[in-house]
Amino acid sequence: MADSCASPTAPPSIGGGSLLIAWQLKDKNVLIVGGGEVASQRIESVLTADAHITLLAPAKGVHARTKELIDTYPSRITYHDRRFSGPAEIHKMDMVLTALDDVNRSREICEMCRKNKVPVNAADIPELCDFYFGAQIRDGPLQIMISTNGNGPRMAALMKKKINSALSGKEGGAIERVGVLRSQLKERAPGVGGALGRKRMKWMSEVCNIWEMDELMQLDDAFITKLLDEGWDKNCVPTLDQLKGRTTRKTSRHTQSSDSSQWLLAMGSFALGAVCTTLILLSRKR
Amino acid sequence: MADSCASPTAPPSIGGGSLLIAWQLKDKNVLIVGGGEVASQRIESVLTADAHITLLAPAKGVHARTKELIDTYPSRITYHDRRFSGPAEIHKMDMVLTALDDVNRSREICEMCRKNKVPVNAADIPELCDFYFGAQIRDGPLQIMISTNGNGPRMAALMKKKINSALSGKEGGAIERVGVLRSQLKERAPGVGGALGRKRMKWMSEVCNIWEMDELMQLDDAFITKLLDEGWDKNCVPTLDQLKGRTTRKTSRHTQSSDSSQWLLAMGSFALGAVCTTLILLSRKR
Structure with missing residues (x-):
């Protein structure tokens, strides 16, 4: 039902945000202008995505962390001890990031990028950016x-x-193992889309719902084969314990530790109650 | 120290990922090709970022949710009941998203986009994408x-x-209020960078560290003025209780409920210990 106070034609507002995306940069060329602390953070972000970096910064302004990254990744970072020289710098670039104190220089570089349709970010000048970092x-x-x-x-x-x-710190490992399970399932039951695709997707969903993160992490190659043999091939989703041949599921560590502290508290209070009562009764006896 | 098993020249691996960014699309033009369920998800993501959408999809393949969005946001979505017709469609576009069953058509559109340097995503065909969704x-x-x-x-x-x-669901509200506090602080102590900029940043950090999320949410305009008067102007960071004129901080609901269940357990155990001891001593008396 529409809110009676709202205009009947005003659509619900869902704007005011950004489009959050995972940009692909594998072996793409990224130009970073500036060598300070912010530049070092940009270099690390871009290295994560396996890009080739060209770094322009006069040596005197290069931050210790930037220097360390240049030395550590010589095959990924091409460093030039000089300032940005002009439009020719951006022609072969797939992305440009500026991290300069000089706002006017940043603005010029951003305008060149926009003209050449090269995505650009200027640190600390949001209105010039095609995208932000977070x-x-x-x-x-x-x-x-x-x-x-x-x-x-x-x-x-x-x-x-x-x-x-x-x-828990186990999520990355679990996701990696699920990725391996998924690709081995695709090998066992190949094909794109259709009823088989839907069946694969449903089975994978059930595995992810039934298994805990720390159980998914234990999916080594042998367990994956066993899970596909005993699960996919037999149209069911066994638990890890069933695969291991056990019938009960172990209690998680968190619950165990919480249980034992509660148990200690109860035992301590019981003993205290017993001691107090003994003392009271003994004192009344005298 | 380097791992003695690793080659001394091999740099630590940090690659294999994507560059996660917040793309800005306010009033930009986005072409979405296809009208199925995936297209409806794309439309919602793009509406979040305040873009103008051109949607190409024959009416017979339009999903109910897509239809609903077209009807709800007529000023944001321009819908054409037809297929993608050729390169002219992408010329004024800032981004193109395909959500088609036809892999070959998606491939053609992606190639046109790449030639024209228009960022493109093809649903379910990762190797064609400039970026992924998550x-x-x-x-x-x-x-x-x-x-x-x-x-x-x-x-x-x-x-x-x-x-x-x-x-907790309170984070968005807290972030919004901190944004207002931040901009009002900038009005009170204007200027970019320098010592004042650092002082502003340090004071804002302290507020965010000392105040809880649900306290930050309570920062209405009157409290913001009071916080700037009593805090920034006097070079300190008062707590919410101090601003409200109270001296003690209230215990959070979670801790209270956890405390009371522990208290009940201890009392119960104490009583049980007392009763048991009384019974034992009484039985020995007889």
Whole structure:
């Protein structure tokens, strides 16, 4: 039902955000202009995506971390000890990132990029950017990005901390093993789309729903074969314990530790009750 | 120290991922080819970023949700009841998304886009994509994206559930209020960079560290003025209780409920210990 106070023709507002995407840069060319601390963060982000980096920055302004990255990844980073020289620099580039104190220089570079349809980000000048960066979490194949849409990096960092504390550190490993299971299932039951595709998708979903993260992590190659033999081939989803030949499921570590502290509290209180009563009764006896 | 087993020249591997970014599409033109369920998801993602959408899809293949979106956002979505006709369609576009069953048609469209340097995503054909989508969480200004780098949407959905359950639902509101505080602080102490910029950043960080999310949410305009008067102007960071004129901080609901169940357990055990001891001593008396 529409809100009676709202105009009947006003659509529900869902705008005001960004399009969050995972940009592919494998073996693409990225130009980074500037060598300070922000540039070092940009280099790390871009290395994550397997790009080739051309870095332009006079040596005197190069941050220690930037220098370390140049030395560590010589096959990925081509460093030139000089400033940005003009439009020719961007012609072969697939992406340009500026991290300069000089706002006017950044603006010029962004305009050149826009004219040449090269995606560009200028650190600290949001109105010049085709895209923003955010706080990032990485655990193997798992990547999480947190954007506050310009409402401050501090809140993004706080959110990152909050999300990190909700993760066990096992998720990346589990996702990697599920990826292997998925590709081996596709080998066993090949083909794109159709009824088989739907059946594969349904079976994979059930595995991911029934198995815990730390169980999925244990899916080594032998277990994957066994799971496909005993599960996919027999049209069911066995638990890890069933695959291992056990019938009961083990209690998770968290529950065990919580249980034992409750148990200690109960035992301690029971003993305290017993001691107090003994003392009271003994004192009344005298 | 380097691992003695590793080659001394091999750099630590940090690749294999994507560059996660928040793409800006405000009032940009996005072409979506196809009208099925996946297209409806694409439309929603793109509407989030305030783009203008041109949608090409024969009416007979248009999904109910897609139809609903076309009807709800007529000023944002221009719908054409026909197929993609050729290169002229992409000339004014800032981004193209295909969601077609026809892999060859998707491939042709992607090639046209690449030639014209228009970023493109083809649903279900990762090798043709400039970028991928992932599971998304939105809470006002807060946006979170979860990518498994091609290891299955099911695990991304599981991760989304896990992260969602770690959030209180108050984060978006808190981030929005901190954004208002930040811009009002900039009005009170204007200027870019320098010592004042660093002081502003440090003070904002302290507020975000000291205040809880649900306290930040309570920062209405009156409290923001008070916080700037009593905090920024006096070079300190008061707590919400101090601003409200209270001296003690209230205990959070979670801790209270956890405390009371522990208290009940201890009392119960104490009483049980007392009763048992009384019974034992009484029976020995007889």
